[in-house]
Amino acid sequence: MATSQVETVSTGADKAKLGAAIALVIAxxxxxxxxxxxxxAVQWGVLVVGLVAAVAVFMTAEQGKALVAFGRDSWKEVxxxxxxTRKEAIQMTAYVFGFVVIMALxxxxxDKSLEWLFYDLILGWKH
Structure with a gap:
């Protein structure tokens, strides 16, 4: 029997939770x-409590749970x-700087060759 991954559809309760979280942020x-x-102190207290409550409500919704799962998976990949190593990083940085210097030269x-060709030889303008 083949298993397939089914993406859950947002329910009315999840939409209500998201609306409540947005309302809490606005409040x-x-x-x-x-x-x-x-x-x-009162201003910051109201702001922090409201934002913490909004995050708590968001985390109970399906999107919040998916965000937490994404964070866990990302941390595993990191x-x-x-x-x-430090030596490898320094070597690669030196290669990049060397390439930049060579490219700049x-x-x-x-630029100077084209300037000489066009202004001095073709147009006859002397600097």
Whole structure:
């Protein structure tokens, strides 16, 4: 029996959770600005609590669970990366700088040669 991966369709409850999370973010930002006379501690407290509540509601929705799964998978892939040693990194950096210097010299020589060809030989303009 073949298994196939089925993508879940967003349900009404998930849409409601996303709407609630968005509403909480908007309320947190509005509370931050509306409570300006109450002091910075109250402003930041309302903002932080509102944003934490929005994240908590978002994480209960299917999209939030998918985001967490994506993060876990990404972290597993990052741990598989074989990073270069310090010596290899320095060597590759030196190669890149060397190539840039050689390319800069080539372009400068090409520019000066074309300048000499067109202005001095063809047009007869002397600098």
């Amino acid at each position: 947190a930002i509005a509370g931050f600005y509306l409570l300006g006379r109450q002091g910075q 741990r598989k990366v074989v990073w270069p 080539f372009l400068w020589l090409t």
